[in-house]
Amino acid sequence: MIRGFTSVDGKLRPVETPMAGFDRLVWIDLANPTAEEEAHVEHRLAIDIPTLEEMQEIEESNRLYIEGNATVMTALVPWGVAEGKPAMGPMTFVLTGGRLITIRYHAPKSVVGFASWAEKIGVDCSNGEATLVGLLESIINREADILEECSRQIDTVSASIFREELAANETSRDFKTLLYQLGRAGELATKVRDSLVTLDRMVTFLYQIVVSRKGTSEKRARLKAVLRDVDSLTAHSDSLSQKVTFLLDATLGLVNIEQNSIIKIFSVVAVIFLPPTLVASIYGMNFDHMPELHFDLGYPLAILLMLVSAFLPYLFFKRKGWL
Incomplete structure (x- = not known):
């Protein structure tokens, strides 16, 4: 044009x-x-x-x-x-x-x-x-x-x-x-x-x-x-x-x-749930001779132990300011 x-x-x-x-x-x-x-x-x-x-x-x-x-x-x-x-x-x-x-x-x-x-x-x-x-x-x-x-x-x-x-x-x-x-x-x-x-x-x-x-x-x-x-x-x-x-x-x-913060949260969560997982793994073993196997309060005691083992790392991380 x-x-x-x-x-x-x-x-x-x-x-x-x-x-x-x-x-x-x-x-x-x-x-x-x-x-x-x-x-x-x-x-x-x-x-x-x-x-x-x-x-x-x-x-x-x-x-x-x-x-x-x-x-x-x-x-x-x-x-x-x-x-x-x-x-x-x-x-x-x-x-x-x-x-x-x-x-x-x-x-x-x-x-x-x-x-x-x-x-x-x-x-x-x-x-x-x-x-x-x-x-x-x-x-x-x-x-x-x-x-x-x-x-x-x-x-x-x-x-x-x-x-x-x-x-x-x-x-x-x-x-x-x-x-x-x-x-x-x-x-x-x-x-x-x-x-x-x-x-x-x-x-x-x-x-x-x-x-x-x-x-x-x-x-x-x-x-x-x-x-x-x-x-x-x-x-x-x-x-x-x-x-x-x-x-x-x-x-x-x-x-x-932001990625480091996300990874840190996952790491902390993994550490918090590691002790309860250990407790559950121990009492999940199928041996005939286990002292707490026939204990009437064994189940609530195991649950309590898992909660305490999860709370203590959380308290530690909170005090350190990592959360």
Whole structure:
């Protein structure tokens, strides 16, 4: 699918038939493009659009380069977070002839809604470079929102782990659910950090190009602000990852403590019932000559002996504070 946008007074306006008004477009968004759509755009703009396999290359030289009059940049962009299936997908940004071309094979919320946001807010989208800067700001803002949501989830889990008392209907904490929630939060923070690393490289590369082309001071200032935001979000994601690691260690420690408490209870119960078992075993032997065999009070005496032999270890453990 091809989405096209033109600029009216610096604001983005969608074009219903992008191919018909191709020359007026400042932003061409290729979402899951077909081979025919790629070929058409390549022919009209005389550029080589990278394939999905090329976009997934990890070498920096394959993600950031200048080919003829086109500047090609690729970064990882988060998507699927709102649907509960967070993932990172490569997205390529091409600047050529005053236009911005984006190629993506997923639907990031920050990109899909950028056009309507830019139309309402009125950020500068007079050309491809300005539109790209605004799009990067939208992506960074979205990643900041994701990290904030991730931070709230981690704080909720932390409160559940370190609360002093259990709820009235709980016998123990649901450590399986807590570990699952921590794992998802840690995975999300790691994915966002991977995206921020690629965005940092891309924005630095773009800033050098804008400086070399003597771009406006406003554009350079916006790119510097984006770089500062990326640095601060990277530090925030590192902090969240460290907190997740700490909470995982704490949760596993609490699991070990609870397991040790259960094993201790079983051990104490086994020791308490060991003397009565010994008494019952002795009087359960079938020898002909046993002194208490024909004793009238033998049965209640054996029961009493078993109770006393069980109570004495219990009293000992209680006094030692092992119960």
